[in-house]
Amino acid sequence: MNGISKIVVATDFSDASDHAIDRALSLAESLKASVILVHAYGLPVYGFPDGVLLPSPEVAANISDVAQEALDRTLNRARERFSKVTGVLREGDAREEVEAVARDVGADLIVTGSHGRTGFKRWVLGSVADRIVHTSPIPVLVVPSAEVTKTSSQSVSSSPGAASATPPATTQDEAATRRFGYEPF
Amino acid sequence: MSRFETILVPTDFGESAELALDHAITIGRAMSSKIVLLYACPLLTGAALDGSIVPSPEVIEMMQEAGRKGLARAIENRKNCGVEIRSLETVGDPRSCILDAAKQNGADLIVMGTHGRHGVSRFLFGSTAEAIVRTSPIPVLTVRGPAPNALQSLLAQGVGAAILVPAKGDSLTVA
Numbered sequence: 001m002n003g004i005s006k007i008v009v010a011t012d013f014s015d016a017s018d019h020a021i022d023r024a025l026s027l028a029e030s031l032k033a034s035v036i037l038v039h040a041y042g043l044p045v046y047g048f049p050d051g052v053l054l055p056s057p058e059v060a061a062n063i064s065d066v067a068q069e070a071l072d073r074t075l076n077r078a079r080e081r082f083s084k085v086t087g088v089l090r091e092g093d094a095r096e097e098v099e100a101v102a103r104d105v106g107a108d109l110i111v112t113g114s115h116g117r118t119g120f121k122r123w124v125l126g127s128v129a130d131r132i133v134h135t136s137p138i139p140v141l142v143v144p145s146a147e148v149t150k151t152s153s154q155s156v157s158s159s160p161g162a163a164s165a166t167p168p169a170t171t172q173d174e175a176a177t178r179r180f181g182y183e184p185f
Numbered sequence: 186m187s188r189f190e191t192i193l194v195p196t197d198f199g200e201s202a203e204l205a206l207d208h209a210i211t212i213g214r215a216m217s218s219k220i221v222l223l224y225a226c227p228l229l230t231g232a233a234l235d236g237s238i239v240p241s242p243e244v245i246e247m248m249q250e251a252g253r254k255g256l257a258r259a260i261e262n263r264k265n266c267g268v269e270i271r272s273l274e275t276v277g278d279p280r281s282c283i284l285d286a287a288k289q290n291g292a293d294l295i296v297m298g299t300h301g302r303h304g305v306s307r308f309l310f311g312s313t314a315e316a317i318v319r320t321s322p323i324p325v326l327t328v329r330g331p332a333p334n335a336l337q338s339l340l341a342q343g344v345g346a347a348i349l350v351p352a353k354g355d356s357l358t359v360a
Contacts, residue, residue: 004211023324026187030215109326114318133299133318133327139208141326142318 008036008107010098010128013070016113016145021074023143024111025082034084036105037075040097041067041089064091095131102138110138115145188216193292195223195283195313198255201298201330206259208328209296213268220270221290222259224252225282245276280316287323296326 009024011017021037028035043060046053055063068089075087088105090097102110115126126145133140192209196202209220226248228240240248256272263270273290275282287295299314318325 004208023187027212027216030188031212032215129318133315137329139326139328141324143324144322 004031004108005033006036006105006107007031007033007109007111008038008098008102008105010094010110010112010132011037011039011071011074012094012128013039013074014113014115016115016126016143018074019145020111020113020141020143021078023141025078025085027109027111027141028084029082033108034086035078035082036101036107037071037078037085037087038098038101039067039071039074039087039089040092040094042093043091064089094128098128099132099136099138102136107138109141110136111141111143113145114142189213189218189294190216191290191292192218192220192294192296193223193283193287193290194220194296195225195279195286195317196255196259197224197279197298198259199298199300199330201300201328203259203298204330205296205298205326205328206263208326209294210263210266210268210270212294212296212326214266218268218294220268221273221286221292222256222270223273223275223283223286224256225279225286226252226274226276227279228277249274249276279313280320283313283317284321287321292323294324294326295321296328299327299329 004027007024007028009017009021011021021035024035027033041063043055043063045055071087071089075085078085088101090101098110098112101107110132112129112132113126114129129140129142133142189212192213194202194206194209196206206220206222212218213220226245228245252274253272256274260270260272273286275286283295283297286292295317297314297317314325314327318327
């Protein structure tokens with residue numbers, strides 16, 4: 001019988017991924033498993049006919065710091081609920097990094113929201129979720145973003161007062177940007 | 186703390202579906218969930234010039250009978266697993282059958298294998314699983330079975346006792 005002792009969760013700090021984290025924590029608690037939050041950030045690279053413009057070391061360090069802070073905040077929130085949670089920050093393509101971390105730590109399950117912040121609404125499945133379910137040899141739990149609006153009051157916010165703070169859909173990206181600190185593209 | 190109360194496991198009795206059922210049991214045991222094991226008997230139709238060919242009632246009955254036996258066997262094999270497993274059978278397009286069954290049975294999780302028995306092996310991801318992941322309003326856990334590749338069947342036949350399979354790049358595994 002296969003057990004599940006390590007769960008990797010992809011996070012991009014969106015409401016959808018917060019919800020996926022919630023699901024993962026519930027599962028981990030029941031299964032007595034540990035949770036590893038993974039965030040991957042990309043560095044902006046501009047391509048020109050004559051070459052590429054890479055971010056300066058300062059800019060790169062700044063992006064990395066902001067990402068680390070956001071991950072730490074998410075991690076702290078998760079730890080209020082469940083103690084066996086750690087975080088991993090990677091630079092690179094989220095689609096590849098999440099799988100790479102899962103492989104490295106020997107995860108038994110990957111949990112991801114169906115949509116993150118960078119996908120277009122019209123895409124039925126976010127690119128990260130889509131790629132991972134197609135390529136991962138490890139079982140993948142895709143938590144639909146549609147669940148966020150439906151169940152947010154009961155599962156995402158454990159404190160009763162927080163439910164009213166949910167922003168309307170149009171400002172979700174703004175809220176996420178504020179939390180994350182810079183606007184991805 | 187949210188838990189999964191009812192887990193729907195669609196099966197085509199293939200290897201990845203069996204793995205999916207075992208994963209569902211792992212979760213079901215931890216979360217005291219119930220499992221509904223579904224066999225959606227596909228209505229295989231063929232298009233002809235002057236209409237379409239549909240299976241006769243006898244053929245459908247035969248497939249359903251096989252499905253019932255398969256479900257009974259899968260449940261019998263896991264009778265001491267500690268999770269209540271109920272069987273369910275439908276006839277029709279597996280995609281809509283699965284989503285309908287999830288809704289009607291109040292399932293809050295679907296666990297399924299990512300390649301079914303049919304389908305060409307170049308489609309590593311089963312088309313049914315793909316459609317479900319894309320459209321399901323509830324979480325879907327996909328479990329990849331061993332790839333239905335030629336190597337395995339060759340090995341099963343005892344061919345190629347000395348095939349080298351690179352593993353991790355730092356060592357070689359003799360298959």
